[in-house]
Amino acid sequence: CGMARLSPRSIAATGTFMATAVVTVFFIRHLLGGF
Structure with missing residues (x-):
């Protein structure tokens, strides 16, 4: 992840990836x- 800098x-890429997941x-x- 590029969260270090x-x-x-x-940040946008990480947020988009997590939202998609x-x-x-x-x-x-x-x-x-299922639930």
Whole structure:
């Protein structure tokens, strides 16, 4: 991760990646009928 030097682009990339991961897990769990 490029969080050592807090450049705006690295922060945005990390935030986008984490948001995408959360949304992906959310949709997969709902598609599989889990909670």
